[in-house]
Amino acid sequence: MTAADPSATTTAPARRGRPGYDREGLLAVAVQLFNEQGYDATSVADLARRLGLTKSALYHHFASKEELLAVALEAALGGLEAVLDQPGAREGAASDRLRFVLTGATDVLVAQLPAVTLLLRVRGNSAVEQAALERRRVFDHRVTALVAEAQAEGSVRDDVDAAVAARLLFGMINSVVEWYRPGGSVDGDRLGHDIVRIALDGLRTT
DSSP states (O other): OOOOOTTSOOOOOOBOSSOSSOHHHHHHHHHHHHHHHOTTTOOHHHHHHHHTBOHHHHTTTOSOHHHHHHHHHHHHHHHHHHHHHSHHHHSSOHHHHHHHHHHHHHHHHHHTHHHHHHHHHOOSOSHHHHHHHHHHHHHHHHHHHHHHHHHHTTSBOSSSOHHHHHHHHHHHHHTHHHHOOTTSSSOHHHHHHHHHHHHHHTTBOO
């Protein structure tokens, strides 16, 4: 047996049969690629090439590119919707519930950063994307209603339209995807607290 040639390429050929990734690992790579070059511009061949798999190996875990998108968007939307269903978002003063929701939404963004980034970039070009956008609209309406409740109880200023205030609050939260990097100088565990402190102090009546 001869020794391996150190000058030989280290690029692995596409693996056949069962993929070398579990479902979560494959999804993570797919979402990264969707965010890098856009979902519409990414083909199944692109995914297989990035993963070093054959298309048939990719289909072992996911039936289609659309299923990959749907699972990723569910991670983001399911997390956000769960925040609104927790006791902290449903019980107590409206201002406290609003604070809970904004903090929780930021925590979801930090925990599911790639998936939320993908969610914020969908444009409704497929049935999967349209369904995701509709769920986003419902979420936004629920947050707007919560802002309106806080205005009605007198805990936040009411000279700003509730829908506008909700959009601006989540504009601040959603901007995190553009600059926050896990492991960087910003502490993700306290990011929600910091955002809420700045946002709600600017809306408080006292």
